[in-house]
Amino acid sequence: MKAAAKKPGRLRAAALKWLGVPIHLTDGDFWADYFGSNSAAGVPVNHQTVLKLSAVWSCVRLISETISTLPLSMYEKTSTGKRVASHHPLQFILHDQPNSDTTAAVHWEASVAAMLLRGNARCEKLMIAGRVVGLQFLHPDRLNSFRRDGVKVWRYTDENGLQREIPNDRVWNIPGFSLDGKEGVSVIGYGAEVFGAAIGADMAASSTFSKGLMPTTAITYPSTLKPNQRDEARQTLESLSGAVNAGRPVILESGSEIKTIGINPADAQLLESRAFSVEEICRWFRVPPFMVGHAEKSTSWGTGIEQQMIGFLTFTLGPWLRRIEQAISKDLLTPAERTKFYPKFAVEGLLRADSAGRAAFYAAMVNNGILTRDEVRELEDREPMGGNAAVLTVQTALAPLDKLGQAEDGNAARASLRAFLGVPDAASKE
Known part of the structure; x- marks a missing residue:
C-alpha cells in the first residue's frame, strides 16, 4: 500500500510562503514533484533523484546539448527558394540571444531538458507593442497556474522570491510527447518503476562497496x-x-x-541489473546505449559514424526539432507571417562524413547541376565567391555511345572552316 504524502513542517511551509510560494494540500503538482512518485523499489523518484543516475544525466545532456548547438534560423520564402530572414525580429532571438541574461544555446538547453524530464517547456513572451521581442525561460519548480473568473493565470516566483502573475497568452508552451494533444507527459511519472529500480540498484551497489564487498x-x-x-x-x-x-x-x-x-552481489546479479537499467533508461529517452558510453552490445543503427548519426537525427532528435519548429510558427508568428516565414534547424553539421566522402558527394552534386560551388562553400562554412561560382554547371563531355563519332567529326569540320576563313579559335586568341 502506498504511503500518503505528508504535508510540510511549519518551518518549511513558512519559508516557502516567505519566498512567495503558497503551499496547499491541493497542490498536487508540488507534492508529486517534492516527494516523488512511489516506486516498487521503495525509493522516491523525481527530477532531482533521476538526474543522479548517470544514464539519465547522459541522455538528457546528449539530447539537450546537441539541439542547443544546432543553428536555429528564420527563413523567408522567395520566388527562387528561400533565404535567411536576417531582418526578422525572431532571427536574433532564436539564433543568438532570447533575452539580456541568456544565450540561445543555454536557453534551448534548459527548454529541451524541461521537455525531456517534465513533459513541457514554458517560456514567457516578452512583448512590446504586441510583438515578441524576447523569451524568458520559466523554471518549472517556480511556476504554477490557477484560474480567476474562469481565466487561466500563471504565478511565477523569481530567484529573489518575488512573485508575479503572467497572463496565459504570454506563456509559450512547447509540449513533449502528448496523450491529449495539449500537455506533454512526464517521463519521470510514467517510468517511475524503471528509474526507481535503477536508483535502488545504485544504492545497493554503494552499500555493498562501503562494506568492502562483504555481505x-x-x-x-x-x-x-x-x-x-x-x-x-x-x-x-x-x-x-x-x-x-x-x-x-x-x-x-x-x-x-x-x-x-542475505544474498551476495554475484547471486543478486548486481552488475547485470545495473547494466540492464542503462538499456532500459535509454529506451525511455530513445537514445542508443552506445552514445552514453554503454558499449556492451553493438548498435543496429549502422556501422559507420555517418549512418549512426543519421539514425540518431531521424529517430531521436527529429521529433523534438519538429515540435519546437511548429510551436514557434504557431505561437510566435502572426497568421500573415506564417505564409512567408518559417523556422528551421540546420542539421547538416551532424551529417558530415569524412573529408573524402564529402569531396565525392560535392563533386557529384556540382557536376550534375544540383548544387553550385557557392552552395558547397556554404555547407563548408566558407564565404561565397560569386560570379560563375553561383551558377549551376553540368558536365558536357557526356554523350550517347552512337554519337561519339559525330561529335569528333563536328569538331573537325569546325576547325577546317575556321582555317579556310582565317578565323582563329578561342585557344589561339588567348
Whole structure:
C-alpha cells in the first residue's frame, strides 16, 4: 500500500510562503514533484533523484546539448527558394540571444531538458507593442497556474522570491510527447518503476562497496551470551567491517562461527541489473546505449559514424526539432507571417562524413547541376565567391555511345572552316 504524502513542517511551509510560494494540500503538482512518485523499489523518484543516475544525466545532456548547438534560423520564402530572414525580429532571438541574461544555446538547453524530464517547456513572451521581442525561460519548480473568473493565470516566483502573475497568452508552451494533444507527459511519472529500480540498484551497489564487498554476517555461539558479551562481540565485528578494514583477521573464540545473511552481489546479479537499467533508461529517452558510453552490445543503427548519426537525427532528435519548429510558427508568428516565414534547424553539421566522402558527394552534386560551388562553400562554412561560382554547371563531355563519332567529326569540320576563313579559335586568341 502506498504511503500518503505528508504535508510540510511549519518551518518549511513558512519559508516557502516567505519566498512567495503558497503551499496547499491541493497542490498536487508540488507534492508529486517534492516527494516523488512511489516506486516498487521503495525509493522516491523525481527530477532531482533521476538526474543522479548517470544514464539519465547522459541522455538528457546528449539530447539537450546537441539541439542547443544546432543553428536555429528564420527563413523567408522567395520566388527562387528561400533565404535567411536576417531582418526578422525572431532571427536574433532564436539564433543568438532570447533575452539580456541568456544565450540561445543555454536557453534551448534548459527548454529541451524541461521537455525531456517534465513533459513541457514554458517560456514567457516578452512583448512590446504586441510583438515578441524576447523569451524568458520559466523554471518549472517556480511556476504554477490557477484560474480567476474562469481565466487561466500563471504565478511565477523569481530567484529573489518575488512573485508575479503572467497572463496565459504570454506563456509559450512547447509540449513533449502528448496523450491529449495539449500537455506533454512526464517521463519521470510514467517510468517511475524503471528509474526507481535503477536508483535502488545504485544504492545497493554503494552499500555493498562501503562494506568492502562483504555481505551481512552473523556470529553464532554454542551457548547464550550475556548482554555485555553480546555488545563486545558486536563491537568487535563492526570494527572489522567496511572497505577500510577489509582483510583484517578475525579471531573466533568459544566455538563461534561466522555465517552470511542475505544474498551476495554475484547471486543478486548486481552488475547485470545495473547494466540492464542503462538499456532500459535509454529506451525511455530513445537514445542508443552506445552514445552514453554503454558499449556492451553493438548498435543496429549502422556501422559507420555517418549512418549512426543519421539514425540518431531521424529517430531521436527529429521529433523534438519538429515540435519546437511548429510551436514557434504557431505561437510566435502572426497568421500573415506564417505564409512567408518559417523556422528551421540546420542539421547538416551532424551529417558530415569524412573529408573524402564529402569531396565525392560535392563533386557529384556540382557536376550534375544540383548544387553550385557557392552552395558547397556554404555547407563548408566558407564565404561565397560569386560570379560563375553561383551558377549551376553540368558536365558536357557526356554523350550517347552512337554519337561519339559525330561529335569528333563536328569538331573537325569546325576547325577546317575556321582555317579556310582565317578565323582563329578561342585557344589561339588567348
